[in-house]
Amino acid sequence: MKILSIETSCDETSAAIVENGRKILSNRIYSQIDIHQKYGGVVPEIASRNHVKKLPYIIDEALAESGLSLKEMDAIAVTNGPGLIGALLIGLSTAKAMAYSLKIPLIGVHHIEGHIAANFLEYPELEPPFLTLVVSGGHSHLVMVRDYQTFEVLGKTRDDAAGEAFDKVSRVLGLGYPGGPAIDLAAQEGNADAIAFPRVMLEKNSLDFSFSGLKSAVLNYLNHCKMKDINYSINDVAASFQLAVVEVLVEKAMIAAKNVGVEKIALAGGVSCNSLLRQKMATAALKHGYELYFPKPILCTDNAAMIGSMAYYNYLNGAVSDLNLNGIPGLKIGSRN
Numbered sequence: 001m002k003i004l005s006i007e008t009s010c011d012e013t014s015a016a017i018v019e020n021g022r023k024i025l026s027n028r029i030y031s032q033i034d035i036h037q038k039y040g041g042v043v044p045e046i047a048s049r050n051h052v053k054k055l056p057y058i059i060d061e062a063l064a065e066s067g068l069s070l071k072e073m074d075a076i077a078v079t080n081g082p083g084l085i086g087a088l089l090i091g092l093s094t095a096k097a098m099a100y101s102l103k104i105p106l107i108g109v110h111h112i113e114g115h116i117a118a119n120f121l122e123y124p125e126l127e128p129p130f131l132t133l134v135v136s137g138g139h140s141h142l143v144m145v146r147d148y149q150t151f152e153v154l155g156k157t158r159d160d161a162a163g164e165a166f167d168k169v170s171r172v173l174g175l176g177y178p179g180g181p182a183i184d185l186a187a188q189e190g191n192a193d194a195i196a197f198p199r200v201m202l203e204k205n206s207l208d209f210s211f212s213g214l215k216s217a218v219l220n221y222l223n224h225c226k227m228k229d230i231n232y233s234i235n236d237v238a239a240s241f242q243l244a245v246v247e248v249l250v251e252k253a254m255i256a257a258k259n260v261g262v263e264k265i266a267l268a269g270g271v272s273c274n275s276l277l278r279q280k281m282a283t284a285a286l287k288h289g290y291e292l293y294f295p296k297p298i299l300c301t302d303n304a305a306m307i308g309s310m311a312y313y314n315y316l317n318g319a320v321s322d323l324n325l326n327g328i329p330g331l332k333i334g335s336r337n
């Protein structure tokens, strides 16, 4: 089954063709990062306008790269939430028009479930059950994937997402947008033990996250240094902040894995590109005897191939949408509307 998938939930305009949920035939991504960079973050209206401009070309490119024609597609998949509503609607309207005119099924996909499915593309042999740490610009979730359609949220952020914290701290350090890769790079030249930023674990047994206190601690540290005319190293702040985020993510993931008794742990979302997170997760997984899975960076950040993979399993389980499918900015994991 060949699915043409579309992803426009934030600032990447992407179209892909995926076969049987596991094989990428093409995956074209147009990143709008350069456009939003001067504003220090994604401007929703500008994102929507650029999706309108680019999506038709990106779809053409995805078809050309696969060597297939539209008539050879068996279904159209699209992210219908969570995300920026204007941006989601561009992908949705396009997908609906295509599914209607080609007379093939339309499959709505949850963006986070898509991020999780990126692991199915990277590891064709990987099957549920497994635990996933989903960390992106908008989400920090620990999700137990029981089967291809049963996602149980064990914990999530109560305030900022991990990626959001990276982006905000990067901005105050003057490292620009997106913050994750910039901090990752700066941290490699810094001392992670230089500043003791807090590790917020919340209540005993809680698998939720909270990163806003850490962000404030970084701001306070910088203000203190500026007021007292103390020199500080941007690289040390970046490294110390990154270690504080990563230690909490790894520790909570290990507690969750033990609680649910899984053998496999997968990483997903843009923040799972982080080099320290990958390294520390690998060490912890080895120590506790878990198999660790993480997609290559291009499949961790937003892309349509992951949507095409998840769509295949939705289809197999009868989760096909109709033309009333709507964009839902706060769509909950495990639900379609």
Ligand code: KG4
Pocket (backbone or CB within 6 Å): 010, 135, 136, 137, 138, 139, 162, 163, 164, 166, 167, 178, 179, 180, 181, 184, 269, 270, 271, 272, 273, 274, 275, 300, 301, 302
């Ligand atoms: O999954 P994604 O592309 O979009 C959302 O669904 O949010 O994730 C984007 C987020 C941004 O916050 C970005 O700063 C972060 O992923 N990110 C990273 C790294 N690469 C991207 N965070 C930490 N380290 C990285 N190397």
Ligand code: ZN
Pocket (backbone or CB within 6 Å): 111, 115, 136, 137, 269, 270, 301, 302
């Ligand atoms: Zn995403």
